[in-house]
Amino acid sequence: MENAIQNKILGERIVFAFPEKTEAGYALALTDYRICRVLALIVVLAALYALKILIFDRDEKHDRLLDVLKCGLLYLPVIVVVLMIKLPAGFVTSDEYSILNDATHLIHDTWFNYLTVFYYIVSLMLLPFSHGPIIMKALIEFFVVGYTVSRTKAYFGKKPGMFMYILFLLYPVIAYTTSAHRLPVYFLIYLALFVKLFYDRLENRAITAKGAFFMLLAGAVLTQWRTEGIYLLVLIPILMFMVYPALRGRKQAIILIVSYLAIQYIISIPQNGIGSDVSGAANDRMKPFYAYTITNMYRNGLDLEKNADDLAIVDRYMPIDAIRAINEHYEDINYEDVLILMNEEFGGIRPEAGYTEYYEFTQALKRIFGNNPDVFAKTRLGAFRYAALPYHITFDGYGVKALAKTAISIVKTVSYNLFIPVIFAAFLCIYCLIRRKWYTFFVSGGLMAHWFIVFILAPASYFKYYFPVYIMAYFYIIVLLIRYFSHDKRAVV
Numbered sequence: 001m002e003n004a005i006q007n008k009i010l011g012e013r014i015v016f017a018f019p020e021k022t023e024a025g026y027a028l029a030l031t032d033y034r035i036c037r038v039l040a041l042i043v044v045l046a047a048l049y050a051l052k053i054l055i056f057d058r059d060e061k062h063d064r065l066l067d068v069l070k071c072g073l074l075y076l077p078v079i080v081v082v083l084m085i086k087l088p089a090g091f092v093t094s095d096e097y098s099i100l101n102d103a104t105h106l107i108h109d110t111w112f113n114y115l116t117v118f119y120y121i122v123s124l125m126l127l128p129f130s131h132g133p134i135i136m137k138a139l140i141e142f143f144v145v146g147y148t149v150s151r152t153k154a155y156f157g158k159k160p161g162m163f164m165y166i167l168f169l170l171y172p173v174i175a176y177t178t179s180a181h182r183l184p185v186y187f188l189i190y191l192a193l194f195v196k197l198f199y200d201r202l203e204n205r206a207i208t209a210k211g212a213f214f215m216l217l218a219g220a221v222l223t224q225w226r227t228e229g230i231y232l233l234v235l236i237p238i239l240m241f242m243v244y245p246a247l248r249g250r251k252q253a254i255i256l257i258v259s260y261l262a263i264q265y266i267i268s269i270p271q272n273g274i275g276s277d278v279s280g281a282a283n284d285r286m287k288p289f290y291a292y293t294i295t296n297m298y299r300n301g302l303d304l305e306k307n308a309d310d311l312a313i314v315d316r317y318m319p320i321d322a323i324r325a326i327n328e329h330y331e332d333i334n335y336e337d338v339l340i341l342m343n344e345e346f347g348g349i350r351p352e353a354g355y356t357e358y359y360e361f362t363q364a365l366k367r368i369f370g371n372n373p374d375v376f377a378k379t380r381l382g383a384f385r386y387a388a389l390p391y392h393i394t395f396d397g398y399g400v401k402a403l404a405k406t407a408i409s410i411v412k413t414v415s416y417n418l419f420i421p422v423i424f425a426a427f428l429c430i431y432c433l434i435r436r437k438w439y440t441f442f443v444s445g446g447l448m449a450h451w452f453i454v455f456i457l458a459p460a461s462y463f464k465y466y467f468p469v470y471i472m473a474y475f476y477i478i479v480l481l482i483r484y485f486s487h488d489k490r491a492v493v
Contacts, residue, residue, distance in 0.1 A: 018105075190471070300379045388463075422466070429445050
């Protein structure tokens, strides 16, 4: 078969369609496929290693892994029920179908980051059916839940630790169980990494070379997978130095930093190439941000006369008439996505516009943003408010169904409210700065950096963009509540 590779993994056959050998993408597709085969093999070997620990070992590793599985099993009914309800509908978003197509055809997609496509390819190798990436995501959630609850129980005790399940019963966490996009997977890796750092610090645990490698690898994946994760390039080594005293020696510190930078670079290569000139791709990925921001600034009181010259330049690439029309049609719904680029009815880019017009477009917008900071801030705040309050309480009467509907609307409105975790993280950061609680200051400061980067640069107003801030803030809230109600006097921040 010239245009496909037939592969057998775990006794199942799966076919990935290749480009023709004569096409430019063939070599890259073959490389991606081979890398993913290695990654799939690593996952299988890790599973076999875990099975070996469970069956043959009777040591501390066995007990910890067994407890993780037991804690995960208590949450498994939630995952199963959600899968039964939502899995028949397939993927949650059209983006996920697009990524699935890229994965099965081995298209090196860098728009959603190549790591997203790799995740799909590896998932399909291990679980060779269309919903494989969703099941893989559910398995990751299973282990992260088990790990988080297990570490909480080990520190606070069995009964207090059970309250950590509340974190995974929050409505957004359950709702995104069947979403196999990058953010629903990203926030789980983020949580697992920070939970390990949190409890290793409290328990004064040492770190092995293997453990340090996997922490650096997780930190690099989180840095490279999402643009807003760039702060983790600095934050992860700082936290590791604070948690593990053995890493603070000069030799150990140099090895850690050099290793981290090397891992970061290696992981970045499939996305950015070996060279350093990635400005073209970066500018292309910034296109939604520019289009989104100017369209919404137009609706939020941008002075058209004051900015007439720059708007004339903008018009050469994106018609001002289209910006006006889409605002009149959608109003604040336009915060939700880059509709001017995606809705064919409005056709937000002039078909004759080229790279020169796009470059001048971006330069004009930078001047508009800089000359109108009040309108820019109002626009970004409006976008955040749209994401932070996606649901509202409804009341349709006193009947049983109506009251049930009201109760559900209350739960969704409160649990999806982003102001609660963001304000908590901000206060935690300030409190820890004043009290010189440096570890938690850096963690909460990282959360605020994450929030700020998304706040400024997000090309759409989605709740999920803030998921790492949301889940970590509620993790700390639940930890503090456990400490308070269990009368545990040990410091946790």
